[in-house]
Amino acid sequence: MKTNDVILQTTTKLVFFIIFLFSIHIFFAGHYTPGGGFVGGLLTTGAIILLLLAFDLKTVQKALPFNFTIMTGIGLLLALGTASGSIFFNVPFFTHAFDDFTLPLFGVTSLHTAMIFDAGVFLVVVGSAITIIQSIGGDS
Amino acid sequence: MDFVLLIFLPIVAALFVPMLFRKLKGIHTGWFVLVVPVLLFGYYTTFLSTTMDGGHAISELQWIPSLGISFVSYIDGLSILFSLLITGIGALVVLYSIFYLDKNKEKLGNFYVYLLIFMTAMLGVVQSDNVISLYLFWELTSISSFLLIGYWFTRDRSRFGALKSMMITVFGGLMMLGGFILLGIMGGTFSIRELIAQSSTFINHEFFTLSLILILLGAFTKSAQFPFYIWLPDAMEAPTPVSAYLHSATMVKAGLYLVARFTPIFAVSEVWIWLVTGIGLLTLFWGSIFAVKQTDLKAILAFSTVSQLGLIMSLLGAGAITFHTNEAIFALAMFAALFHLINHATFKGSLFMIAGIVDHETGTRDIRKLGGLMSIMPISFTVAFIGSMSMAGLPPFNGFLSKEMFLDSMFALRDFSLFNFDTWGIVFPIVAWIASVFTFIYSFYFVFKTFAGKRKKEKLPLEPHEAPIGMLLSPIILASLVVVIFFIPNVVGKWLVKPAVMAVQPYEYAHPSEVAVTVSAWHGFASPALWMTVGVIIIGALLYLSLSKWQKIYSIQPDHLSLNAVYDATMTFSEKGMNRLSRFYMNGLIRTYLIYIFAFVSVITLSVLFIQDAFVVDMSSFTEVNSFGIINAIILVLGVIFILFSKTRLGAIIALGAVGYSVALFFVIFKAPDLALTQLVIETVSVALFLLAFQHLPKLSDHGETKRNKLANAIIALGVGVTVTLVALSAHSQKLISSISQYYIDTVKTEAGGGNIVNVILVDYRGFDTLFEIAVLSIAGIGVLGMIKLRLAKKEDSNENK
Numbered sequence: 001m002k003t004n005d006v007i008l009q010t011t012t013k014l015v016f017f018i019i020f021l022f023s024i025h026i027f028f029a030g031h032y033t034p035g036g037g038f039v040g041g042l043l044t045t046g047a048i049i050l051l052l053l054a055f056d057l058k059t060v061q062k063a064l065p066f067n068f069t070i071m072t073g074i075g076l077l078l079a080l081g082t083a084s085g086s087i088f089f090n091v092p093f094f095t096h097a098f099d100d101f102t103l104p105l106f107g108v109t110s111l112h113t114a115m116i117f118d119a120g121v122f123l124v125v126v127g128s129a130i131t132i133i134q135s136i137g138g139d140s
Numbered sequence: 141m142d143f144v145l146l147i148f149l150p151i152v153a154a155l156f157v158p159m160l161f162r163k164l165k166g167i168h169t170g171w172f173v174l175v176v177p178v179l180l181f182g183y184y185t186t187f188l189s190t191t192m193d194g195g196h197a198i199s200e201l202q203w204i205p206s207l208g209i210s211f212v213s214y215i216d217g218l219s220i221l222f223s224l225l226i227t228g229i230g231a232l233v234v235l236y237s238i239f240y241l242d243k244n245k246e247k248l249g250n251f252y253v254y255l256l257i258f259m260t261a262m263l264g265v266v267q268s269d270n271v272i273s274l275y276l277f278w279e280l281t282s283i284s285s286f287l288l289i290g291y292w293f294t295r296d297r298s299r300f301g302a303l304k305s306m307m308i309t310v311f312g313g314l315m316m317l318g319g320f321i322l323l324g325i326m327g328g329t330f331s332i333r334e335l336i337a338q339s340s341t342f343i344n345h346e347f348f349t350l351s352l353i354l355i356l357l358g359a360f361t362k363s364a365q366f367p368f369y370i371w372l373p374d375a376m377e378a379p380t381p382v383s384a385y386l387h388s389a390t391m392v393k394a395g396l397y398l399v400a401r402f403t404p405i406f407a408v409s410e411v412w413i414w415l416v417t418g419i420g421l422l423t424l425f426w427g428s429i430f431a432v433k434q435t436d437l438k439a440i441l442a443f444s445t446v447s448q449l450g451l452i453m454s455l456l457g458a459g460a461i462t463f464h465t466n467e468a469i470f471a472l473a474m475f476a477a478l479f480h481l482i483n484h485a486t487f488k489g490s491l492f493m494i495a496g497i498v499d500h501e502t503g504t505r506d507i508r509k510l511g512g513l514m515s516i517m518p519i520s521f522t523v524a525f526i527g528s529m530s531m532a533g534l535p536p537f538n539g540f541l542s543k544e545m546f547l548d549s550m551f552a553l554r555d556f557s558l559f560n561f562d563t564w565g566i567v568f569p570i571v572a573w574i575a576s577v578f579t580f581i582y583s584f585y586f587v588f589k590t591f592a593g594k595r596k597k598e599k600l601p602l603e604p605h606e607a608p609i610g611m612l613l614s615p616i617i618l619a620s621l622v623v624v625i626f627f628i629p630n631v632v633g634k635w636l637v638k639p640a641v642m643a644v645q646p647y648e649y650a651h652p653s654e655v656a657v658t659v660s661a662w663h664g665f666a667s668p669a670l671w672m673t674v675g676v677i678i679i680g681a682l683l684y685l686s687l688s689k690w691q692k693i694y695s696i697q698p699d700h701l702s703l704n705a706v707y708d709a710t711m712t713f714s715e716k717g718m719n720r721l722s723r724f725y726m727n728g729l730i731r732t733y734l735i736y737i738f739a740f741v742s743v744i745t746l747s748v749l750f751i752q753d754a755f756v757v758d759m760s761s762f763t764e765v766n767s768f769g770i771i772n773a774i775i776l777v778l779g780v781i782f783i784l785f786s787k788t789r790l791g792a793i794i795a796l797g798a799v800g801y802s803v804a805l806f807f808v809i810f811k812a813p814d815l816a817l818t819q820l821v822i823e824t825v826s827v828a829l830f831l832l833a834f835q836h837l838p839k840l841s842d843h844g845e846t847k848r849n850k851l852a853n854a855i856i857a858l859g860v861g862v863t864v865t866l867v868a869l870s871a872h873s874q875k876l877i878s879s880i881s882q883y884y885i886d887t888v889k890t891e892a893g894g895g896n897i898v899n900v901i902l903v904d905y906r907g908f909d910t911l912f913e914i915a916v917l918s919i920a921g922i923g924v925l926g927m928i929k930l931r932l933a934k935k936e937d938s939n940e941n942k
Binding site: 026030031032033034035036037038039042043045046049052053069072073075076079080083094096098099110112114117118120121124125127128129131132133135136137138 | 813814817818821822824825828829831832833836892893894895896898899900902903904907908910911914915917918920921922924925928929
């Protein structure tokens with residue numbers, strides 16, 4: 001039986017980007033307003049799950065040709081690297097650094113090493129969640 | 141130079157061994173390895189001038205300063221004696237192994253890596269001043285010994301022997317760690333020097349005797365004392381260079397080192413003197429008697445090593461008596477112990493190497509098949525003869541000197557009046573004398589049954605011939621030392637033994653020259669040791685000549701009444717018993733395990749809550765309930781009830797989602813946007829995941845549960861619910877310590893440069909938590925991937941097989 005899911009697929013194409021952009025926003029805003037790497041990662045995962053529900057696994061894999069297992073590893077390395085980077089500046093493990101910078105277009109922006117750590121969290125959350133979903137969903 | 145780093149030189153060199161072995165096939169890897177012990181030996185000899193003056197050298201490398209744990213290389217007379225032994229014999233053994241192990245057939249990479257690890261470990265044991273790092277190196281010797289015994293890991297006997305040695309020595313090591321920690325508690329430091337300095341305050345401490353016994357357990361298991369010696373004969377499955385190195389010259393002497401090192405602390409105790417002397421003598425006696433029973437060349441040597449270790453141990457015990465009396469004879473005992481330790485390393489090392497040569501050249505070590513090799517292997521015979529005669533305690537070999545001193549010391553125990561020694565003391569010289577007779581017999585048995593008599597040509601697997609000169613070199617060097625030491629014992633005494641004696645008995649001597657011992661081969665006719673030796677020779681010779689008549693006595697002892705049988709039974713029992721015990725409660729059903737977990741959590745938490753009277757509810761701290769909250773709570777409860785009574789899984793999943801969303805709504809109501817957001821997304825993702833996995837789940841069934849089962853489950857579920865509720869209410873109603881929230885609010889801007897406390901907690905304040913959480917998440921992801929992919933691969937396999 002072939003189900004007619006034109007409406008779902010068309011909406012998904014649009015909504016996916018909305019959710020994804022929202023997750024990016026939430027990720028960057030996390031240090032000052034609700035959000036952060038964990039929630040951002042979960043939202044992106046949610047967006048991808050929506051894609052998976054609307055289309056099948058193969059199409060999604062073609063559209064998003066990432067190896068999510070490797071993404072997990074990169075995220076973990078990023079987080080660990082940020083945490084251990086402080087050792088080289090002769091401060092205890094996991095000491096973050098931050099300062100305000102004037103950047104073109106953005107104006108005065110606060111940059112924080114915690115963001116790199118958070119990016120690692122983001123990647124790990126997306127990577128492992130999608131790895132789990134792909135392995136379970138792909139097993140039939 | 142920080143010579144503490146030199147301890148690690150061998151293990152660092154080990155990193156390059158596999159590469160050298162693979163890339164340079166043409167050259168035997170041993171030649172590169174040989175450089176390490178030779179260099180170290182050369183370097184350590186430079187310390188001799190310091191230690192001869194009673195001085196010492198210290199070099200420290202911090203490891204965990206906050207716990208008082210560091211690597212300290214403390215070189216005094218005792219350490220240098222052992223260090224030279226380790227590197228010197230090490231160099232000779234490596235040289236020997238170059239000819240013993242074939243570079244094309246053997247896995248030399250593995251062999252030399254293990255050997256170098258051992259060298260580091262052993263140097264660490266004898267130089268560490270910190271008991272914790274000493275323990276670390278101690279266990280490392282056990283592990284490298286395990287690897288070396290199991291070097292030919294395809295053989296059953298090798299694996300068995302490796303495991304046996306590991307079980308026994310690691311057991312002892314753990315006991316020793318306990319002893320060390322007790323010492324640390326008593327003295328407030330892990331440094332041996334500092335412990336010795338304040339040892340007089342320990343005597344009446346309640347832990348004193350316990351730590352003494354624990355440390356002795358470590359020493360006795362390592363040095364193969366009765367009844368733990370059983371691992372040593374089985375360790376003979378190792379390649380012969382290893383037996384010569386670890387299991388006669390160095391590792392088994394770590395226990396002796398430990399006893400010597402801790403003598404200043406424990407010598408005051410009666411228990412120490414009785415145990416060390418008594419067990420040592422018993423081991424000497426037992427080992428010498430059973431050595432004659434053996435038919436394998438290496439087994440004879442193994443039992444003789446056990447017995448010689450016992451001899452040195454008993455001397456250490458007798459030497460500790462100097463703490464209580466000033467009689468010069470007991471000063472002699474400590475000197476004799478360390479002197480015999482050197483002598484034993486020389487003659488036993490050479491004998492092991494000869495046993496290896498015989499094995500290598502004839503293809504067998506079975507003494508029943510050997511004989512008459514004297515004319516074919518004259519050099520080997522000469523070396524074996526020198527070694528054996530030294531072991532038997534005959535002049536002009538070094539064993540004679542230390543054996544005489546041993547007999548003198550044991551004879552003197554008769555007159556020691558403290559600790560009931562005057563009642564039992566007479567036993568010591570008698571047992572020592574009998575053991576010496578048997579030592580004489582097995583020494584002759586070893587050398588003459590192999591080399592003298594008629595050849596039994598038809599039984600040898602290989603056509604025997606003399607070994608290559610490279611292989612003979614090491615045993616020849618050791619054998620010449622055996623002779624040389626006999627003629628210059630006082631030089632050896634001055635350079636090596638006296639500084640070591642001083643290190644063992646710092647309370648007695650301020651300078652090595654105060655150790656008033658002069659070794660001489662002739663003490664005059666009045667010396668009791670002389671007549672005991674004469675007796676040993678006469679009785680020993682008679683018994684050796686009639687050996688074939690009485691050797692059968694040994695078969696009287698049935699196999700199932702031996703210590704080995706005890707070990708085997710313990711191993712089987714623990715394996716089977718533990719298996720049965722696990723099977724008893726591990727039935728393989730996740731629901732059972734969940735029941736255990738939940739039942740215990742709720743019972744323990746609830747009882748603690750009520751015993752500590754911690755259950756307090758402060759109604760005033762509650763927030764007011766509004767109508768949104770009430771409606772939301774009703775939805776939540778309805779959702780839960782729906783899950784409980786849902787007939788289909790799909791319905792339950794959707795209801796579970798509803799429960800999650802209403803929890804998220806609570807977060808919204810109570811103004812926790814971060815939590816609400818996360819909860820919402822998590823619910824979405826997990827419901828989606830459930831839907832994905834839905835088709836794989838088995839049909840909802842009752843798993844054959846009875847009404848009683850269900851009732852029990854309901855009680856446990858209720859218990860968990862009540863526990864969580866009570867904990868939450870009590871935790872909210874009373875704060876033992878003031879909340880940390882204010883600190884976060886105050887510092888979020890200044891310290892962390894952020895605005896959202898929740899996220900700053902995640903990435904900064906409690907970043908460790910997050911780091912480990914994402915690590916766990918990754919492991920979970922990879923775990924799921926692995927399990928499913930592996931299952932898929934299996935499925936494909938079975939399809940192919942069809």
